[in-house]
Amino acid sequence: MARVVLGMLGLGTVGTGVVELLSKHRHLTLKKVAVKDVQKERDVKPNCPLTTDVNEIINDPEIEVLVEVMGGENPTVSYLEQAIKKRKHIVTANKEVLAKHGPRLFALAKEHGVAIFFEASVAGGVPLLSTIHKGLEANEIESVTGILNGTTNFILSKMEAGNSYASALKEAQELGFAEADPTADVDGFDVAYKLSVLAALGFGHFVKPDTIYKEGIRNITEEDMALAKEFGYRIKLLGTAARGGSNGNSGFDVRVHPTLVPLDHPLASVSGPNNGILVRGHAVGQLTLIGPGAGKLPTASAVVGDLMNLAGALKLPDFASYFQPAIDASPASAAPPDSWKCPFYLRLVVKDTPGVIGKLGTIFGAHNISISTIIQRGVEGQAATVVILTHDVLGKDMNAAIAELKKSDFLASKDEIGNAIRIFRAA
Numbered sequence: 001m002a003r004v005v006l007g008m009l010g011l012g013t014v015g016t017g018v019v020e021l022l023s024k025h026r027h028l029t030l031k032k033v034a035v036k037d038v039q040k041e042r043d044v045k046p047n048c049p050l051t052t053d054v055n056e057i058i059n060d061p062e063i064e065v066l067v068e069v070m071g072g073e074n075p076t077v078s079y080l081e082q083a084i085k086k087r088k089h090i091v092t093a094n095k096e097v098l099a100k101h102g103p104r105l106f107a108l109a110k111e112h113g114v115a116i117f118f119e120a121s122v123a124g125g126v127p128l129l130s131t132i133h134k135g136l137e138a139n140e141i142e143s144v145t146g147i148l149n150g151t152t153n154f155i156l157s158k159m160e161a162g163n164s165y166a167s168a169l170k171e172a173q174e175l176g177f178a179e180a181d182p183t184a185d186v187d188g189f190d191v192a193y194k195l196s197v198l199a200a201l202g203f204g205h206f207v208k209p210d211t212i213y214k215e216g217i218r219n220i221t222e223e224d225m226a227l228a229k230e231f232g233y234r235i236k237l238l239g240t241a242a243r244g245g246s247n248g249n250s251g252f253d254v255r256v257h258p259t260l261v262p263l264d265h266p267l268a269s270v271s272g273p274n275n276g277i278l279v280r281g282h283a284v285g286q287l288t289l290i291g292p293g294a295g296k297l298p299t300a301s302a303v304v305g306d307l308m309n310l311a312g313a314l315k316l317p318d319f320a321s322y323f324q325p326a327i328d329a330s331p332a333s334a335a336p337p338d339s340w341k342c343p344f345y346l347r348l349v350v351k352d353t354p355g356v357i358g359k360l361g362t363i364f365g366a367h368n369i370s371i372s373t374i375i376q377r378g379v380e381g382q383a384a385t386v387v388i389l390t391h392d393v394l395g396k397d398m399n400a401a402i403a404e405l406k407k408s409d410f411l412a413s414k415d416e417i418g419n420a421i422r423i424f425r426a427a
Contacts, residue, residue, distance in 0.1 A: 004311040007057035007088075008033045008046075009079060010070030013176070014093055014120070016044040017300025018069060028307055032057050034070075058082050065310060067303065068092040069120075077101045084108050084116075089320070091306045093120035093299055099196035102206045103329050115323040117306035122194040123148060123275045125298025126291040127305075132201045132279060133325055139281030141202035143242035145426075146277030147270050148194045148256075150293040151177045151185040152217050152237040154273045160225045160234065165218065177273050177294065188214035191239040191256040199241045199252055201325055205332040207241070207254045213337045215257035224347060224419050227387055231345075231373070233260035234268045235421065254334040260345050260423045266290070267424075338396035342425040343372065346388040347418035348411065352379050356410045360386070363408070367401040369393045383412040389423070 004027060008015060011033050022028050030048050034057055038050040057063055058079065066083040068090065070076055077097050080090055084105070092098070098105070098121055109116050119129045132141060147153050154177050158168035169186070172178035184190045192212040200206040217237055228235050235258050242253040261268045266288050270276030275293030280286045292298035313319040350356045357374065364371055373389040390398075398420065405417060 002311070002315055003027050003029055004064055004307070004314060005062050006030045006065045006067055006307070007060060007063040008067040008069065009054060009057070009076070010068065011035045011042065011046070011050070012069070012071070013296045014069040014299045014303065016042065017296035018067065018303050019044050019046045020297070021300050021304040022307075025304065025308065028304075028311060031060070031063055054079050058086055058088070063088060064314065065089045065091060065307065067307070068094055069303065070094075071096075073097055073100060077105070080105060081108060084112055084114055087112050087114055089114045089310055089314075090116045091120075091303055091310065092116065092118050093303060094118075095121040095190070095193040095197055098200075099193040099206060099209045102197070102200055102327070103331050106324070106327050107329050109320075110324055113318075113320050115310065115320040117310055117323065118197065119306050120299050120302035122197050123277060123289070123291075124150070124293040124295060125301050126275055126277065126289050126293060127302070128277055128279070128289055129197070129201055130305075131287070131289065132198070136279065136281045136284060136287075139283045141243065142280045142282055143240065144195075144198045144202055144277060144279050145238060145240045145242075145267075146289075147236055147267060147275050148191045148239045148277065148293065149185055149237060150273035150275060150295075151182065151190075153270065153275070153293075155186070156217060156220065156225070156235055156237065157271045159220065159222055160229070162222065164222060165220065186218055187216035188237070188256040191237065195239045195241045195254050195256065199254055199332070200327045202241065203243050203252060203332075204326055205252070205328050205330065207252055207334050208331050211254075211333040213255040213257065213334065217258055219419055220258055220421075221419070223385075224345075224421065227347065228260050228345065228421075229263075231260075231389065232263050233345075233423070234263060235259070236261050236267060236270070238267070238424070252332055252334055253340065255337065255340070258421050260421055262424060265424065338394065338399065340395045340422075341392050343392055343423035344388075344390045344398055345419070345421045345423055346390075348386045348388070348405070349383050349413075349418055350386050350410050351412055352382050352384045353410065356384075356386070359408065359410055360388070360405075363401055363404050364388075364390070367397045367404070369397055369401055385418070392425070
């Protein structure tokens with residue numbers, strides 16, 4: 001295989017993993033790496049110069065491929081644009097840049113006859129994107145649903161074992177799964193970016209990240225975890241991208257939120273920092289992919305896998321067009337959450353007085369909500385916990401019912417709607 005010359009931006013966790021793996025592929029030659037601080041001590045040192053000047057890589061005519069593992073939106077997107085204009089192919093793990101700027105970057109790549117490879121941007125070491133793009137090319141992708149963030153899955157797994165959210169998050173940070181600021185993970189932003197990328201590959205349009213409904217795991221308690229298990233579920237943070245909406249609505253049904261998943265479902269068994277994804281195609285039916293979704297070597301494996309695919313085709317005429325996915329230049333917006341239909345779990349803290357259950361039934365009935373199960377748990381002082389499972393309900397009806405509940409006189413306090421969590425319903 002012919003020698004391919006690379007330049008890389010970033011030498012953090014993923015970058016050092018890439019350096020490790022490249023040592024086994026001599027035809028992939030790393031010429032230079034751009035870093036913030038060339039004097040910083042590193043466990044893994046590449047056999048090439050380090051520089052703080054990105055232009056030394058972008059303007060080097062010998063470098064054919066830019067590997068971007070620095071992360072962040074700015075100035076990263078500018079570097080990628082400049083490299084594309086210099087006719088360099090791109091291999092990136094940056095889901096945020098792709099989600100926010102993908103339409104422009106892919107149009108620019110097509111204009112300049114280069115390809116963008118991005119397997120590492122979603123699901124780490126799980127070959128999800130290549131499965132959708134090439135492995136399922138004969139299919140119309142109907143939906144992609146799954147656990148797409150290993151950090152939150154690790155936290156929820158620890159909480160199921162009895163840990164508090166705070167202690168589980170601290171352990172995730174100590175192990176390197178979570179950043180010092182965990183907002184992107186625990187509030188759903190990371191999954192939203194990945195869903196935008198998945199929609200682009202599966203449905204032909206990126207979805208604007210700011211239109212994707214995001215609900216994180218900060219409000220999940222050990223009590224919710226225990227109650228879910230008692231009813232036959234586990235709580236997972238799921239991301240969903242479905243074509244045409246889940247109820248025949250126009251637009252794409254794209255969202256991320258905690259979900260009660262039945263214990264006998266494949267996603268319920270995905271524990272720790274792993275990812276688990278269901279891909280449904282019109283011909284193949286449903287496929288399940290499970291594996292490490294993050295970490296140095298799993299993510300680096302996806303990056304180097306892209307480099308090997310690229311290297312194998314680089315000398316062929318017009319090869320870039322083969323690897324350019326059919327993505328429309330105009331991004332799409334996600335369907336509004338009011339249109340989703342699924343069962344719900346609700347945990348309420350109410351005053352321990354007669355007639356509360358009847359009042360709950362009246363409010364739910366007025367909003368077209370059918371109750372499947374309702375139980376009352378331990379009374380503490382003058383308050384009791386009520387847990388309700390519903391049949392399928394439209395999001396707008398549940399939101400209206402919750403708004404009325406908050407105005408009622410039987411909640412223990414204004415904030416005692418402990419939680420409202422969706423129950424898994426196949427997209």
